[in-house]
Amino acid sequence: MIKVLIVDDDPMVAEFNRRYVELVEGFKIEAIVHSANEALEILNKVDVDLILLDIFMPGMNGLDLLIQLRQVGKGVDVIVITAACDRHSIKKALQFGAVDYIIKPFEFERLNSALLAYKGLANLMEDQDRLSQVELDQCVLYKEQPLSMQLPKGIDRNTLNVTWEQIKELDRSLFSTEEMAKYIGISRVSMRKYLEFLRQIGSLKLELIYGTVGRPVYKYRCVNSVNNHIKRYL
Template identity: 60%
Template sequence: MIKVLIVEDDPMVAEFNRRYLEQVGGFELIAVAPSVADALQILDRQEINLILLDIFMPSMNGFDLLAQIRKLGQGVDVIVVSAACDSQSIKKSLRYGAVDYLIKPFEFERFNTALAAYRDWVTMTKGQEKLSQAELDKRLLHPNPLPVLNELPKGLTRNTLKTVWENIQEMKERSFSTEEMANRVGVSRVSMRKYLGFLTEIGVIEMEVIYGSVGRPVYQHRCIKPENNLIKRYF
């Protein structure tokens, strides 16, 4: 089992990450640290293989923890989980050795992809002294490149995408949930998540997460470029 430490000062987000982690096999949550200081104490006492790390926290931030880990030469990997989407934060995290970067809010599919890729890498390199170029490329090359122009990802159809887009435009910039759009179009929520994920990737809609008083967070989507001609290339 890969031993995981969640470093997150927002209790609701930490719980959200914990629940997602439970759904991915091969990982064991060791602790949740609300601050960098607490994380350093846990790292001093416990064996940790992977940290799910927020960047912006009171006092010391995630970059401070990354720097300290590298300074001490600790063999722990880090996946950044942060709302920071500016290029400087992303570049800095990667320079400090983060193995992946998840921008909040994100859905389970992206979280699962990151954790599964890391787990596969750990499994592949365990006990191996040397790797082939093909094996190395599985880790270094991005597993999910952006769609080729005019080419839809596997499982998506042009007619359904057009119907989804027409319904989104009817919303007149009002936010909507995956379930609401699935009901309007007449497809499953699983299928609708794929279409909305694609539209988010090409930059015509955006997603935000809304935290209620109880239960899991709710994802809302909103059209940000209703007149964008890019989407028409895929019809």
């Protein structure tokens, strides 16, 4: 599990970032703070893998915090999320090791892509002592390529497309794995793989439904039938 620290002086933006991160499997919010000094206090107490860092903050700004972290030898990874779009800020952030730079306002699709790319590289680094050029290029240099090239094993693009079209027709109505399997004409076990994939990329959410009789059941609901990031997979 990748442990994340959110550093943003705007509580509303920090909350949006928290919700976005929690839509992506494999990440855990360790803490949310609203200043660089609070971030330093957390980092002295807790091990964190990734910081989502704003630049414009009262007191010490995000760039100064990033520089200080590198000066004291902290290798925590940083994705900058900021309204600062000037050349100096971008260049300085990259010089001091930011793994990505996202300019506000942004859509979930952009952060989702950044987190998936980061998770892919983190998993690759953890599993292998040596990397091939192809593996490194896929994680570092070619992140802008369509994610349709990166469908998980066992997920067929045509079946995914048919499933997504059926989900859109339901117009945010709740449905179970078994119900969707009957619509598409595949096994319940296979259907679960597709629905879980859609949930992991933030297109579906899973809800626990309590009926009047019997055990509660889990059902899926479409988060946004017109979102664009699913198109990269189709």
